[in-house]
Amino acid sequence: MATDKSSIFEDVYAVVRLIPQGRVTSYGAIAQFLGKKSGARLVGWAMNACHADPSIPAHRVVNSTGMLTGKGFFGGNLMQELLEAEGLVIKNDKIVDFKKHLWVPSEELL
Secondary structure, three states, X not given: OOOOHHHHXXXXXXXXXXXXXXXXEEHHHHHHHOOOOOXXXXXXXXXXXXXXXXOOOHHHEEOOOOEOOOHHHXXXXXXXXXXXXXXXXXXXXXXXXXXXXXXXXXXXXX
């Protein structure tokens, strides 16, 4: 497992690239999968740093309750629009039926 920040960010991005279309995951779920149980904030930093890379579907990473907390980094309503284009319903910056759409890498990949 990576130890320096840039390598950890690359580990985060590798997981984010695996999130299926129409599904979302949380910062904490990614951190747990990477063995960084309390590393949700680190995952958030990685997500904040990657918005210029279209190969990373950062719009699919939300907080643990389904809130679009990273929305400000996309500009306007782009994060919501991208999720809605994948079939998710967003109301008041929160994913409706969040648990139904939640992809947990430690359950799906192991």
